Each structure stands twice: as C-alpha cells, then as structure tokens.
Amino acid sequence: MLNHFDTDIEITSDDLRQTRDYIHDLSGIHFTLGQITSRRHRLQQRIADLQMTAFRDYFYHLKYDTTEREGTQLMSILADSATQFFADSAVFEALRQTILPRIVADKDAARRSRTLRIWSAGCATGEEAYSLAMVVHDILRDRQDLTIEIIATDISTDALAAASLGEYSASAVDTLPEAYRQAFFVASDGDFRISEELRAMVKFSQHNLNDPDKVRLIRHIDAIVCCNVMTDWSDNARRRLVRGFHRVLLPGGYLLLSSSESLRGISRAFHPVAVGKSLVYRRTPLAIRSEVITSVEHVVGTAEAPIDQPVATTEPATTSVTGRAMNLLKGVNGASSESDWEHADWGLRR
Numbered sequence: 001m002l003n004h005f006d007t008d009i010e011i012t013s014d015d016l017r018q019t020r021d022y023i024h025d026l027s028g029i030h031f032t033l034g035q036i037t038s039r040r041h042r043l044q045q046r047i048a049d050l051q052m053t054a055f056r057d058y059f060y061h062l063k064y065d066t067t068e069r070e071g072t073q074l075m076s077i078l079a080d081s082a083t084q085f086f087a088d089s090a091v092f093e094a095l096r097q098t099i100l101p102r103i104v105a106d107k108d109a110a111r112r113s114r115t116l117r118i119w120s121a122g123c124a125t126g127e128e129a130y131s132l133a134m135v136v137h138d139i140l141r142d143r144q145d146l147t148i149e150i151i152a153t154d155i156s157t158d159a160l161a162a163a164s165l166g167e168y169s170a171s172a173v174d175t176l177p178e179a180y181r182q183a184f185f186v187a188s189d190g191d192f193r194i195s196e197e198l199r200a201m202v203k204f205s206q207h208n209l210n211d212p213d214k215v216r217l218i219r220h221i222d223a224i225v226c227c228n229v230m231t232d233w234s235d236n237a238r239r240r241l242v243r244g245f246h247r248v249l250l251p252g253g254y255l256l257l258s259s260s261e262s263l264r265g266i267s268r269a270f271h272p273v274a275v276g277k278s279l280v281y282r283r284t285p286l287a288i289r290s291e292v293i294t295s296v297e298h299v300v301g302t303a304e305a306p307i308d309q310p311v312a313t314t315e316p317a318t319t320s321v322t323g324r325a326m327n328l329l330k331g332v333n334g335a336s337s338e339s340d341w342e343h344a345d346w347g348l349r350r
C-alpha cells in the first residue's frame, strides 16, 4: 500500500514497520502500527529535509549511522515530548513534603554523604528539571553544607538544547505561582528566561535510557523522577530500565513515576510506598538490607516515623497494614520463584 502526503516520497506499510522496529531497538518506545502510521508524514518530511527522495536511501543512512545521530533526530521528531512545569503536581508535593526532607534527615542522622543527587530521567525541554530545582531551592536553600546535583537527561538533542537555553513562552510559565515567576525567571523579549541561579543547579546531558551501559554511568542517586517516559515503551525495555534504576539508586533511594504509571508486572524489586497522593517506589534502605527481614516493623515503619507506608500492589488484596506488610515480607524473603527477583540486587553487589 502506498501513501502520498505532503511530499512525493513513498512510504509503504513495510517501511513503517521497519522504522517502528528501529525506534524500538534504539529507544524502547514501541509504537503500535496505528501510532507509527499517524506519524508517516513526519517521516516523509524528515526524508525530504535531508534532500533524499526514497525511503530505502533514508533507512540505509539511518541504520548504518554508527553515531546514532540520525536515529536520535528521528526519535525527537516521532516521540511525544509534551511537558510543563510541575506537570504531575502530586509527584512534586511528595518530594517537597516528605521525600526530600526524609532523604536529608537520613543523611544527617547517618552522617553520610553531603551530596544530594536527583535525576530527572527523560527531562524533555527542561520544565521537570527546573521544577525540581525550584522545590529544592525552596526547602534546602539554607543547607549550605549540602552539595545538590540535579542531573537532567534526554535522548533528544533538540529538547536538550531548549532545556539548556531555559527560555519559555509566557503561556508556559502562566501556570506557575506569581512568586515563582518573580523569583526564578527574568523577562526577555516577551519570553521568560530561567534565572542564573536555577540554571546553575541543573546539569543537562544527552543520554539514552534504553542503553543499560549508559544508565549505569549515572550513579549514587537519591531520587529518580521518570515521568511519562516509559508510557509507550515495551515491557521488556521497561523491565531493563527499572533494573538499571534499581542498581544506580542509593539504598533507600526513591523512584517516582507519574500518577498514571506503575511498576505492576514490571518489577518487584522496589517497595511501593504511599506518600500523600502519590505511590512512589523505594529501594530497600540499608538497615533492612543488612539482615534478612523478619519483622513487620522493618517494612511498615514505626509510630515515630510513619512518613510513608508500603503498599503491596502486586500481592492479593488485604485490608490491614500488617497484612500488606506480611505480603511484602513474603515477597522479599521468598523471592526465589519470581523471575523479577533475580534482579532484585538487595545491595549485595554494590
């Protein structure tokens, strides 16, 4: 079947399938045939922009480009990169109210590393990373003793160029509280530019989350925010990335997905934990990892520290906290039969 849109370049259904498979292998994104078909004209436009006239020539160029530069470019054109400041407000509230204070309190108590490292994985044009910086600035600006690193990565070089520039339209910053606009933006020709102070808090870098060798380079992370990135990914690609996240998080570190995403059916290596309106995922803290878990208190916390509460989402429904905790314990200590657990890495290989 041939189709002609804005250009004369012919793209058959087989061509679309090949493109879809290429994008999946590169990025983890698995477009349905309907999704890739609806993007046919973007592919045609890309081929035309490169002054090529046949899909076959373009695909050769794509496939044999060992730098993957064209693949990354195509992926930027085809993938969804919609984002906004504080896109999933529950995630940022969980960080502000509970997670960041808790991470810092744990560091203080353990006299551990003075570095707080947060990773915005799949940051698109930077709004998520700068939102993190605003929250961190709000609650930790007086902690001069802490080194704070916000690492923000994306596969798309175009998105990263915009993120790095940090210039946003009036409508993009419209949703922010006035106090934030005043504190963190400078008006510039009708647009708003991120302040130098906030810009300096974020390190942007091009990075493919579907490449396990790259994922393991970003290490000793306290919290990973990976919202709306894996939504179109295949389950295998998700499993691989989540395994990578588990490895690079510090013990007790947090993985935050958007409210519409979960690790159900993907991984049981994390503890699901209810924080405010969010369900977040936590790597087992050191205190738990250093011994075989034998008591419910290890998992549900104590009366003095009821900050968060694990929820056994992958186990049969039970109503009591104790019941849910027991399900978690069953999972932790009886993990051998679950294939996901072989990757649980309870810290022994760190």
Ligand SMILES: C[S@@+](CC[C@H](N)C(=O)[O-])C[C@H]1O[C@@H](n2cnc3c(N)ncnc32)[C@H](O)[C@@H]1O
Pocket: 026, 027, 028, 029, 076, 079, 080, 081, 082, 083, 084, 087, 121, 122, 123, 124, 125, 128, 153, 154, 155, 156, 159, 207, 208, 209, 210, 226, 227, 228, 229, 258
């Ligand atoms: C819909 S945006 C989400 C942006 C932001 N996290 C948010 O929730 O507002 C998805 C982003 O994930 C990025 N992405 C998808 N697959 C990726 C991969 N394999 N490696 C790195 N980034 C990827 C896309 O380039 C895009 O910028």
